[in-house]
Amino acid sequence: MNGQMMQMPLLTSSLLVHAERHHGDQQVVSRRVEGDIHRYTYTDLARRTRQLAKAIVALGLGDGVRIGTLAWNGYRHMELYYAVSGAGRVLNTINPRLHADQVTYIADHAENQVLFFDLTFLPLVESIASRVKTVRHFVAMIDKDQMPASTSIPNLLCYEDLTASQDDQFTWPPLDEQEAATLCYTSGTTGNPKGVLYSHRSTLLHTFAAALPDSLNCSASDAILPVVPMFHVNAWGLPYAACMTGAKLVFPGAGLDGKSLFELFESEGVTMAAGVPTVWQGLLNHVQGLGLKFSTMRRTVIGGSACPPAMLRAFEEDYGVHVIHAWGMTELSPLGTVCAFKAKHQAQTPEQRQAVQAKQGRAVFGVDMKIVNPDGDELPCDGQQAGDLLVRGHWVVSRYFREEGTGHLQDGWFPTGDVAKIDSDGYMQITDRSKDVIKSGGEWIGSIDLENIAMAHPSVMMAACIAAKHSKWDERPLLVVVKKPGAVLSREELLAFYDGKIAKWWTPDDVVFVDTIPLGATGKVLKHRLRDQYENHLLRSA
Ligand code: AMP
DSSP states (O other): OOOOOOOOOOOHHHHHHHHHHHSTTOEEEEEOTTSSEEEEEHHHHHHHHHHHHHHHHHTTOOTTOEEEEEOOBSHHHHHHHHHHHHTTOEEEEOOTTSOHHHHHHHHHHHTEEEEEEOGGGHHHHHHHTTTOSSOOEEEEOSOGGGSOSSOSSTTEEEHHHHHHTSOSOOOOOOOOTTSEEEEEEOOOSSSSOOEEEEEHHHHHHHHHHHHSTTTTOOOTTOEEEEOSOTTSTGGGGHHHHHHHHTOEEEEOBTOOSHHHHHHHHHHHTOOEEEEOHHHHHHHHHHHHHHTOOOSSOOEEEEOSSOOOHHHHHIIIIIHOOEEEEEEEOGGGSSEEEEOOOOGGGTTSOHHHHHHHHTSOBEEOTTEEEEEEOTTSOBOOOSSSOOEEEEEEETTSOSSOTTOOTTTTOBTTBEEEEEEEEEOTTSOEEEEEEGGGOEEETTEEEOHHHHHHHHHTSTTEEEEEEEEEEETTTEEEEEEEEEEOTTOOOOHHHHHHTTTTTSOGGGSOSEEEEOSOOOBOTTSOBOHHHHHHHHTTHHHHHO
């Protein structure tokens, strides 16, 4: 017997309709590439989004056509999020920090027919315009009076002209919820990026889960600032969760440095933010250097890479900002786990609670996870044994865009490529990427633990630990370190800092001090580059 409830498709456009009807006066604030602060409401957002959707349809593009963006976090990008998917087209947010060849590859692979871009990326778009095969229209996301006077881009359109060309009399089509809404590419460090095609349904279910109290905990009384870019896995779902909950949105545009972010936090009363550890490091350096305090910031989501315990401590103890550590992937829309406390943690000491927070957290409902050994046998959740992390769920990729079959799944589970432990309370802790694990004499050493210890040293700004070849043990840990400006620190002092914190044989064999550590397009350390450079370091110095 079937239930007798209404059947309403789960569509992203319904989030915007909800925000307009129930939170119409809530603000959306953006720092623009034009240099000023733009401010409007969900009512304005919804109206302009309908105009834009109508203009996109008028361009004569078929259903399901892909439309690319190269853009910062801002209100126009937000309008595109809703207009493109809501009108039955697919939004492909491309990471502009990728090499021009990879941007071209993605635009071609996605077969984008329109490419919207912020003016910051004009040189990039000029360099690829003659190469991208399927793009018929280029659209600059800028006010009309700031359109470039001359450019090599053929038939360049102005976003504001395009939007103004239509009125807002547009009804969102009743799409099938299984239809594709957005397309993101993994920032694969080896090989070509792979496309993950999210459906309206998966996006809506992910939004419900993301907004929950033990997830990102979004509400109508929040002012949310997604530092995580809208080109990095849908800004972790915040543009959707904000509409679902009626939160104020604050978009930082291109200003991701500590000073610009802090100013925006304070002037807009930001209560919650989200970003990768490297961004928060910049913010902490800024506030620590000038002795500043946050007046409204209550919590921040940190993910994308492991949150170093030293950063966690600084936010919690020095600034009263609660850290929500989260783990996810492009292939997971991205949320997999979020580190929220259970009742039993409330009475614990700050140190005990921070030890919990340093883990990547518990599975959000909708994602199931397990760890397995190399034979595929499930390992116990004892917090001791580490294994390959597998996931499945409502917003987990089943196959990559334009890839045949589901060959990469293992018995219906997606192998994340991460190595993790899960404790008896269900808290998952990533110990490494499987390709970054250090295999010393047949035993595994997790590089993240070693990095976290180094980053707790007061003279260390950043640390990465890699596997260096070793004549006796095959591989041994080598620490690559950037010191804080002006800090004096010797190899011996840093290695002594490990005493008593880990098993002696885990201690890195050597330290290389460098000026910078290479970061990828989403702020992760490019360990393969460090390995290329330093993997023979221990053999040379033996
Ligand atoms: P991406 O698809 O670019 O978001 O990258 C996903 C990968 O980032 C994961 O498979 C992890 O290796 C890493 N990652 C994401 N969040 C965390 C975290 N909180 N701690 C450690 N690694 C993380």
